[in-house]
């Protein structure tokens with residue numbers, strides 16, 4: 001990872017290809033302070049806050065997500081260094097930290113724009129015009145799902161229900177709610193962000209984002225639920241076919257069918273008889 005900083009923007013560039021460490025690897029160690037390394041400096045300054053957060057919990061692993069938010073607040077995303085430091089502080093493996101943070105669309109595993117626009121694509125929003133809003137926003141921004149504008153200012157993502165269905169169609173911008181979206185309000189939002197006058201604060205940005213933060217398609221061995229997923233970047237729900245792929249796999253194979261039938265018989269036997277009025 002390069003540690004050189006662009007003097008004009010204060011932003012240091014992303015991993016340099018061919019550097020000693022491959023993308024996704026961390027050179028961080030709790031025992032070595034690398035001179036001039038921005039992450040090591042940040043980590044050292046955050047240690048009192050990290051200890052305060054962990055002390056709040058009976059089990060230190062409960063501090064995993066709060067620590068992820070803490071590092072993201074300062075770095076703008078969760079760098080491999082941050083993942084290694086979180087694992088160290090919560091006494092968990094890198095795999096546990098990775099699998100936890102990859103579950104949440106609120107935690108970014110690659111650098112993103114200073115403004116993250118996350119438009120809801122779930123049922124209430126779709127019924128209330130989200131499809132048109134999403135197509136309009138993509139066109140106005142000139143980017144697609146999981147992409148960032150070339151100037152690194154705005155990232156765009158379509159996400160599942162934001163639990164604000166009564167104000168559909170809606171979005172979150174840097175995790176703040178924006179309700180009742182219209183084409184006009186999308187225009188006003190983008191214009192204000194570009195003018196630097198938007199009411200929501202920008203995210204930290206320590207590394208210039210690439211065009212996309214998509215994850216590569218996995219081809220390795222997977223459980224039935226994870227195989228043949230055509231688009232690993234879809235979080236599930238209305239816009240994602242992975243549920244259907246999984247369902248087809250399970251019902252379409254004789255071995256799964258046998259297991260399901262056995263289980264059904266077994267569980268039916270375990271179930272108490274219903275009384276006449278339908279209660280146990």
Ligand code: FES
Pocket residue numbers: 120121122123124125126160161162163164165166168170
């Ligand atoms: S469906 Fe969009 S907030 Fe619930």
